[in-house]
Amino acid sequence: MASGRPFPLNAWYPAAWGHEIERALAARTICGHDIVLYRRADGAVAALEDACWHRLLPLSMGRLVGDQVVCGYHGLVFNSAGRCTHMPAQKTINPSACVRSYPVVERHRLIWVWPGDPALADPAAMPDFHWNDGETWKGEGGTFYSLKCDYRLVVDNLMDLTHETYVHAGSIGDDAILDTPFEVTHTDRAATMTRWMIDIDPPPFWARQLGRPGHVDRWQIVTFEAPAVVVGDVGVALTGSGAPEGDRSQGVNGAFLAALAPETETSCHYFWNFVRTFRTDDEQLTRDLQRAHVNDGKGVYDQDHVVLEAQQRAIDRNPRSPFYNLNIDAGALWARRLIDAMLAREQRSAGAPQAAE
Numbered sequence: 001m002a003s004g005r006p007f008p009l010n011a012w013y014p015a016a017w018g019h020e021i022e023r024a025l026a027a028r029t030i031c032g033h034d035i036v037l038y039r040r041a042d043g044a045v046a047a048l049e050d051a052c053w054h055r056l057l058p059l060s061m062g063r064l065v066g067d068q069v070v071c072g073y074h075g076l077v078f079n080s081a082g083r084c085t086h087m088p089a090q091k092t093i094n095p096s097a098c099v100r101s102y103p104v105v106e107r108h109r110l111i112w113v114w115p116g117d118p119a120l121a122d123p124a125a126m127p128d129f130h131w132n133d134g135e136t137w138k139g140e141g142g143t144f145y146s147l148k149c150d151y152r153l154v155v156d157n158l159m160d161l162t163h164e165t166y167v168h169a170g171s172i173g174d175d176a177i178l179d180t181p182f183e184v185t186h187t188d189r190a191a192t193m194t195r196w197m198i199d200i201d202p203p204p205f206w207a208r209q210l211g212r213p214g215h216v217d218r219w220q221i222v223t224f225e226a227p228a229v230v231v232g233d234v235g236v237a238l239t240g241s242g243a244p245e246g247d248r249s250q251g252v253n254g255a256f257l258a259a260l261a262p263e264t265e266t267s268c269h270y271f272w273n274f275v276r277t278f279r280t281d282d283e284q285l286t287r288d289l290q291r292a293h294v295n296d297g298k299g300v301y302d303q304d305h306v307v308l309e310a311q312q313r314a315i316d317r318n319p320r321s322p323f324y325n326l327n328i329d330a331g332a333l334w335a336r337r338l339i340d341a342m343l344a345r346e347q348r349s350a351g352a353p354q355a356a357e
Contacts, residue, residue: 006152006265007031008342009116011227012126013261014271016111017143021045025069027060029263031115035102036060040067046080047113049100053084059099108132110259110271116346127229131255131275138280140290141257141273144305149312151228151260151268152336157304158230158258159193159331161220167303171292174203176218184330191338192223193331199239205292206236209252209278215239216251222331226338228260252278266312272301 015028015037026037027050034050036059050058052071062072068085069078076097077086084097103114103121108129114121131137147154157163165173174197182195197218202210210216216236224230237243237251257273274293279285293299297306325333 005032006150006339006343007262008227008339008346010114010120010346011116011342012105012112012114012121013228014110014259014269015047015113015261017271018106018109018111021111023064025060025062025064027058028113028261028269030113030269031262032264033102033115034058035113035115036069037104037111037113038064038069040080044080045104045106045111047102047104048078048080048082049102051099052076053078053097053099109134127225127259129229129231129257129259131231132257132259132273137255137275137277138286139273139275140286141271142290142294143272144270144301146263146267147270147305147308148267149308150266150315151262151270152339153308153311154258154260154268154270154304155224155228155230155335155339156329156332157308158232158256159191159222159224159335160328161193161195161222161232162328163307167307168300171205171300172203174200174218176200177220182220182331184334186334186338188341189338190223190225191331191334192221194222195220196244198244202236206252209254209276210236210238212238217241217243219243224331224335224338226335227342228262230256230258230260232256252276254278266316 009031013030015030016026021037021039023039028035028037035047036050037045037047039045048059048069050060052059052073054074054076057071057073059069059071062070067080075088076084078099079085082099082101084093087093103118105112105123105126107126109132162177165175165177176197180195180197182193185192199215200218202216217239218236219234221233222230233255235251235253237248241250243251254274254276257275259271261269263269274289291299293301
């Protein structure tokens with residue numbers, strides 16, 4: 001892979017929802033690495049290089065026997081650690097016969113893999129995505145697999161919500177987003193964009209959720225955690241009820257969630273959810289909110305999908321760097337700086353994965 005790749009390898013990336021990985025072989029490409037995933041009999045998830053040691057046929061085209069993968073071309077067998085345990089027509093096994101095994105963690109209802117140096121794969125460095133656990137916050141999301149855009153364009157989209165006024169007019173868009181100042185703060189791992197819109201008419205989506213007339217205070221507190229997780233704390237409360245001071249009891253609170261996995265330099269997997277702390281026992285509301293976000297091209301995330309892929313096509317046809325930037329891009333720019341810092345650290349490290357590729 002070229003040294004100019006836009007994604008760090010030494011990081012945890014989502015590869016699938018937990019319910020998607022069963023006692024069967026599932027192929028994914030993460031950061032340019034072809035990986036085959038499956039669930040072992042003990043419930044743990046294995047992730048192997050999706051290419052047989054012998055003739056490179058994808059192992060995902062084979063079959064699972066017990067906890068071992070049988071290649072669909074010549075029948076070589078690999079255990080969940082990637083070691084070959086059987087070769088056809090011979091009793092001895094070449095000791096070099098193995099495929100790469102990737103570190104895996106199952107957490108926050110997702111399967112996460114580490115495509116970089118396995119010695120650096122620390123589960124304690126997992127991104128915080130607890131809103132997706134299905135406990136205090138309720139919601140059901142989904143995935144855009146192989147979304148045809150650089151994953152950083154999704155980060156840009158979520159860190160600058162002024163696009164809501166234009167892309168999502170009629171649902172969550174509102175001119176107040178354009179007229180209200182915002183603040184960006186950052187650490188060495190995260191960047192946060194905060195905007196409070198005080199004493200405004202609620203946009204249609206939030207008016208329906210609140211279910212009461214009157215002006216509201218609306219908040220958007222969006223945090224990016226490098227390299228590829230975004231969480232947006234969003235909601236409205238009746239004006240004057242204390243939300244800016246921390247009392248959201250007279251309002252409705254949601255969170256949009258995005259866990260991204262670069263597939264290639266110009267495609268990604270986008271694991272999304274919208275979760276809430278209000279009416280958490282209302283299963284019909286859960287289904288309605290899911291459809292509001294993805295619904296045969298008419299949902300909020302469907303609208304983003306169209307814009308992001310069109311943007312990538314335009315970039316491919318008209319390459320120029322850097323983009324022109326506005327004040328509204330401050331959150332996205334800090335997110336990109338944090339990604340760039342991770343890439344720079346990998347390049348400085350002795351034995352960084354890209355030096356061997």
